[in-house]
Amino acid sequence: MITDATGHPGPRRRAALLAAATGSLTLLALAPLPALAHGGAPATTEVTKALSVAGVAAMDPGTTAGTAAARNPAGNPLRPVTALLAERLLVADKVAAAKYGTALPIEDISRERQILDDVAGRSVAMGLDPVNTTAVFRDQIEAGKAVQRALFARWDAHPRERPTERPDLAREVRPVLDRVTTQLLEALRESRPAREAASCRVAVRVSAGGQAYVSRLDRLHTVQLFRGLRSVCTG
Structure with a gap:
């Protein structure tokens, strides 16, 4: 492997490694789903392999060094x-638990419209x-509904x-979603330059892979995490 003076891969080599990792992580996210519920077999083994290809962090996430490296490889x-997309997906488990066995539908059109209208208004004020x-x-929202449907099944x-x-949806779950x-x-807003960069689509997938590893997401949640990335990059 070609390295720089610090012993780390040079810029060109690292770009190639990141591209390889992106391919591995994307294949993982689109693979068949043998275990759909969170708490099933986590996808950490596959994610660890993909991250190690990129030279990111094939460490135990329980260690300080492993967690820090996987959370923010190369200061991504x-x-x-x-991280927030993953957190929101995991909250979908609680939404599903709150609704399962009740008359509450998975798809709440009025609630979705309320969220999107609020986001649109706040975006303008924030310069987004x-x-x-x-x-x-x-x-x-679509990723969260997919998680709920899979858990119901x-x-x-x-x-x-x-x-x-x-x-309790109103007192326990929605306040968390509002915070997220x-x-x-x-x-x-803070990541706008990175989202506008040509390298965003590679970087965001590697970042998502690292987050899936840290959060120990199962295959269902990993798939939805990756599918929820499509509008993040604007460049």
Whole structure:
């Protein structure tokens, strides 16, 4: 391997490694889903392999060095964005648990419209493109619904895996989603130069792979994390 004076891969070699990692992570995200519920077999082994190809961090996420390296490889400014996208996806599990076995639908059109209208208005005040920002949040809403549908199907098929507690949507779940919305808007603003860069589509996928590793996402959540990236880059 070609390295620089510090013993790390040079810029060209690192770009090639990142591209290879992106391919590995994308294949992982689009692979068949044998285990759909969060808590099934995590995809950390595959993600670790892809990250090691990129020279990012094939460490135990339980260690300080491994967690720090996987959270923000090479100071990736997109990592706060992908961290929040992953967090929002995991909240979808609680939304599903709150709705399962009730008359509440997975798709709540009025709630979705309320979120998107709010995001559009706040985007303008923050100097963000409201069309792009709304698209990012629409992708996250669709990803969250996909997680809910998969969990519903799994709980129908495996009654013993059904949630034993029902979170309160209004008091427990939506305040978390509201906080994530605010933080994600801020992260999108702070990462705007990186999102406008030509390298964004590579960088955001590597960042998402690292976050899937740190968060120990299973295959269902990893797939939806990657599919929710399509509007993040604007360049």
